[in-house]
Amino acid sequence: MANGKIGIVLEGGGMRGMYTCGILDVLMENHIYLDGMVGVSAGIAFGCNYKSGQVGRALRYNVRFAKDRRYSGIWSLLKTGNYYNAWFAYHQVPRHYDIFDYNAFEDSPMECYAVCFDVNSGDGVYQRLDHVNDDFFEWIRASASMPVVAQPVEVGGRFLLDGGLADSIPLEFMMNKGYERNVVILTREEGYRKTAEHGMWLMKPLLRKYPKVIEALKHRPALYNKQVQLVREEERKGTAFVFRPLKPLDVSRTTHDAMEMNRVYQQGREEALQRLDELMKFLAGENDSSSPTESHE
Numbered sequence: 001m002a003n004g005k006i007g008i009v010l011e012g013g014g015m016r017g018m019y020t021c022g023i024l025d026v027l028m029e030n031h032i033y034l035d036g037m038v039g040v041s042a043g044i045a046f047g048c049n050y051k052s053g054q055v056g057r058a059l060r061y062n063v064r065f066a067k068d069r070r071y072s073g074i075w076s077l078l079k080t081g082n083y084y085n086a087w088f089a090y091h092q093v094p095r096h097y098d099i100f101d102y103n104a105f106e107d108s109p110m111e112c113y114a115v116c117f118d119v120n121s122g123d124g125v126y127q128r129l130d131h132v133n134d135d136f137f138e139w140i141r142a143s144a145s146m147p148v149v150a151q152p153v154e155v156g157g158r159f160l161l162d163g164g165l166a167d168s169i170p171l172e173f174m175m176n177k178g179y180e181r182n183v184v185i186l187t188r189e190e191g192y193r194k195t196a197e198h199g200m201w202l203m204k205p206l207l208r209k210y211p212k213v214i215e216a217l218k219h220r221p222a223l224y225n226k227q228v229q230l231v232r233e234e235e236r237k238g239t240a241f242v243f244r245p246l247k248p249l250d251v252s253r254t255t256h257d258a259m260e261m262n263r264v265y266q267q268g269r270e271e272a273l274q275r276l277d278e279l280m281k282f283l284a285g286e287n288d289s290s291s292p293t294e295s296h297e
Contacts, residue, residue, distance in 0.1 A: 014253025022268025
């Protein structure tokens with residue numbers, strides 16, 4: 001690889017993240033590990049397996065527990081206030097059912113950050129993850145805790161929710177950390193623009209205790225679209241290599257359909273394999289990194 005730190009930026013999107021998993025697995029299979037990563041929501045929940053080097057793990061446990069009410073679903077939401085069960089999904093699964101490789105994660109020199117949203121201050125929180133312990137899993141859970149279908153997570157002296165409320169595509173964060181070039185994995189297709197959140201009329205009364213969350217939801221479309229523009233600008237400069245779905249993923253954020261998970265995962269794999277040579281040139285510092293979609297703008 002060329003001189004200078006290279007990072008990877010992982011957007012969230014619930015089960016759209018299976019697309020990200022497909023790409024990350026191809027990177028791991030080809031021994032491509034970058035200097036640092038930042039993930040938001042599903043981006044870090046699935047992306048932590050990139051730092052631990054566990055090919056296939058994120059797809060495997062999501063398929064295995066897709067219809068297990070201990071893992072996720074309305075039963076968990078009604079019983080615990082969290083659609084994804086806090087204890088089973090984030091603590092039992094990685095410790096007892098599909099073991100997360102603590103040692104590999106901690107031994108890896110890759111910097112790793114999770115993005116969360118402080119429900120009281122309205123600030124983005126960027127937590128570096130170095131050691132695997134209870135707080136490690138809680139930081140990841142916080143980053144992936146969507147408003148309304150999850151309770152704020154208390155960790156690090158803060159009450160936190162989904163990092164996408166603060167920073168859906170934290171490319172600027174990585175640039176400020178000194179990562180001169182970045183691989184960015186988006187889960188929305190070229191041309192996607194975020195509009196006003198659906199169901200705000202319903203969310204407002206449910207979130208009345210958290211006015212900063214309501215405010216963030218209102219401003220999120222404009223912020224997201226601005227971040228997409230930054231990604232495009234860095235892509236044109238040759239300082240960002242961007243994976244974005246070549247066709248809409250068309251999958252529910254909370255799907256329980258294993259076939260749908262596999263379909264989205266395979267799309268990520270196929271697109272990564274198609275562009276592997278192009279990616280290697282980017283990592284080597286060659287300046288031919290334009291996206292195949294760029295000419296259509």
